[in-house]
Amino acid sequence: MRTLAYIILLFLLLLFSCKKNDSVAYDKNAAIFFDKNYIDKLGKNKKEKYLDSIVDLLKLKKNDSTVRNSYLKTATEYYYINNFEKSLSASLNALRLSKQSDDSIRMAKASYYVGDCYINSKKDSAYFYYLLAEKLYYNIHDYDNVGRMLFNKAYVLFYNGNYVECEVEIAKALRYLKKSTNHQLIFSCNTLIGNCLEKLVEYDEALHYHKLALGELEKMKINGNDDSNEINNYYVSSMINICNLYDLKGEFPKSIKILKSLLSADLKKSNPRLYANVLSNLAYSKMKNRNYENIGLMFFESLKIVDSIGAESDILYKKIHIGEYFLSQKDTTKAIQILKEANQLAVKIKNSNEILTSLKFLSKIDKTHRLFYANEYIKLSDSINTLQKNAHNKYARIEYETSRIEDENKILTKKNFYILIISFGLILLLIIIIVLRSLKYKNKELEFLKEQQKANEEIYQLLTEQNEKINVAKENEKAKIAKELHDGIMNKIYGVRMNLGFFNSKVDEKIIEKRKEYIFELQNIENEIRTISHDLSRSSFLEDNDFDVLLLNLIENQKDISFTQFKYLNDGMFEWSSIQNLYKINLYRIIQEAILNVNKYANAKNCEISVQKFNDASLIISIVDDGQGFDIKNKKNGIGLTNIKERTNSLKGEFHIESKIGVGTKIKVTLHF
Incomplete structure (x- = not known):
């Protein structure tokens, strides 16, 4: 029957809009x-x-x-x-x-x-x-305002006739507002979901939500809301909604009794628009109850009030009610006239529901244009149905109802208690089985890890032997260079020195030219000594950093196989010879595994690998990339990260990883020895 609920919801939305400035704290600095x-x-x-x-x-x-x-x-x-x-x-x-x-x-x-x-x-x-x-x-995390925005979205959907999706949005809002003290907003949400259910012909459920809305008004009174006039307006609006439902269920005497009690001179004075709505609804209920006494005067008085205010939506609903009244009085001509006016106004303000209502009446009573109105009705109805076809289902409201019932019913029945105990026992048994299987798997994994560590030790031993051979070759090369210095360059310097001493006492031009040649020869000898010196310096830098050579080679080799730029940092505050081979081989494998992960998954531009010694008792290895990262909570660790973690744990070290999507990943391993 009623579209008055639309008016009430519009009033509530505008009320929120008018009060929105309350949430803006007054800034003294803004006084200028x-x-x-x-x-x-x-x-x-x-x-x-x-x-x-x-x-x-x-x-x-x-x-x-x-x-x-x-x-x-x-x-x-x-x-x-x-x-x-x-x-x-x-x-x-x-x-x-x-x-x-x-x-x-x-x-x-x-x-x-x-x-x-x-x-x-x-x-x-x-x-x-x-x-x-x-x-x-x-x-x-401003969940009250999340609920408010969901209410506003639902309001838009309601006025477009999309009641199912409107119901879904309001159910979401109520879930966010479960712990809220904003009773006014909760009142509005319950009112709107009640009106949605009314449109979905679920009258008993709608009545339930309107009564919940009344409960929120009681909470507002208890919490000391001083604006009693505002609460009274809310109360009148809710009672109108409840009377709408009684009328739809055919319980007109209930509706008439309530609406009569709402009419008062104080309401007419304080809120003429709301008074007009109560008066119009009372007339409508009496008309449906076949009590036609004074209802024409009541309809026209309500229309006059809203017309003076200029509320077009109210005028529309009153005209539709008056059209129905003329039909009940068999005055078809006036009914057609007033319903045409209603239809034009509905088109003007784009109220699809009332366009359908007016077209439906006109298709029945205007015999001349019946086919035209019927076709327009079908066309608009099909259009609305198409828009609503993809609406969300009703599970959101069911979820809300379930959560509310769970909060209210905290005491379990005996039967449920037994079910809970049995379920707990089964779950515990399942957990024990899983733990046992996991321990069995872990033992096998540890055995495999020990074998792998032994193999790694052997590999490291081979690498060390290879390095020793390289060092022997370096020593031979240095001996060769030393011999070259002694036998070649030293003899040259001696010969030049003797000749310069001889020519130093001569002053003719030929002797001067000859002296210049020997000076040039000294420059050549100087360059030759510098070259040999640089070669020896590079060799001496590598003498005491064999393990660094291995790490550098590992990282340098990535240039040919990866788009990522790898950088190796070592604070140089310690010697690798003081570190046990077991730690070095695991460190090498950890870095190797991390580099593999970066190449396979990170899509990074840069990766920095650093090794530091802390308090002469710990090594800190850090691998940081600027790749795409991942969600640590939702993504299971792969084999690479698992291997790193297990190697760290086997040495009783500490493993830590940080990663965010789009930011990159940081792995930190601390080994104590």
Whole structure:
């Protein structure tokens, strides 16, 4: 029957929008831009000019938190005077500046404000910005506002006739608000899900949620909410929703009794629009109960009130009710006239549900244009069905109901207790079996690891022997160079020295030229000695760093097989000869395994490998890459990481890994000896 629920939900959404400035803390530093007390005293035109001057000033200021706050406050004030275009502009500026500063809190708030500005003109855009705000609020753990954005999204879906998906979004909101003290928001969510269920013809469930909404009003009273008039308006709205359900179930006397009790002079004075809705609904319930006394006057009085206010959605619903009234009085001409007006108004404000309602009535009573209205009805109905075809299922509401029941029912029955004990026993038995199998596997793995370590020792021994052969060859080469120095260069220097001594006493030109030749020869000897000296220096650098040679060779070999640039760092504060072979071979294998992992999975540009000695009792190996990283919690360790961990554990060392997607990976191994 009723589309009045739409009005109530619109009232609730606008109420949240008007109160959104409460969440913006007043910033004393913003006083140079925004004087709230002064603005509140201005009329609409002067207020708009004052806000325009603030915006012009803000454009000249550097982007900081004060400027962003001022844009948000200005957007709110524009919204209060119904200048949605300028409110949208200020909100978008706040969003742009917040993105530049990576200010998540104000990005969320600005997105929320932009959605509010679009709610009456571009519902798809409003939905998009509410969704953006929802994600941002979720990232900063502001779950009350996550629930609020889900409510706003559901509101958009409800007014587009997508009741199933609307129900899903509200169920999500209620899950986020389970521990919230924002009873007003929870009240609105329960009201909206009740209206969704009404549209889905689940009247008993809808009634349940409307009663939950009334429970939230009681909590608001208990918590000391001083605005009793506001709570009373909520109460009247909820009772109207409940009466709608009674009418849909055919229980008209219940509805009439409640609505009569709601009509009062105080309500008419404090909230004429709500009074008009109660009056119209009472007339409708009486009409459905075939009690036609004064209902025409009641309908027209309610229409007159909302018409004076200019509430088009209210006018639409009243005209549809009046059309039904004329039909009940067999006045087809007036019924057609008023329903045509309702249809035109529904098209104007894009209310698809009431377009369908008016078309349905007109197709039945307007014999001349019956076929036209029927075709229009079918066309629009098919369009709506197509949009709703891919809607989410109802599991979200079931999940919410389940979690709520679990919170309320903490005491288990005896039967459930036995089931729990048996289940626990079976699980424990399963765990024992798994542990035993795991231990058996670990023992085999340790045996294999010992054999592997023995093989590694043998390999290292062979490598050491090979290095000794290399050192012998170096020694032979150095002896050869020393002989060359003694037999060749020293003789040359002696000959040059003798000749220069001989020619030193002569001064003719030939002798001078000859002396120059010997000086040039000395330069050649000098270059030859320098070359030999450099060769010897390089050899001496490697004499005491055999294991470093192995590591360097391992890393240098990656240049030909990998796109990653590997870099090896050694603080040079210790000698490898003081380290046991067992530690060196495991260290070598750990680095080798890490390099293999980087090449296979990291997709890194750079990788740094460092070895440091700490307190003469520990080695710290660090492997850091700038690759794609991975989620440590969700990804199981591969064979490479497992091998590294096992080698570390076998030496009673410590293994630590850090990684984030898109950031890279850091492996740290500490060995104690």
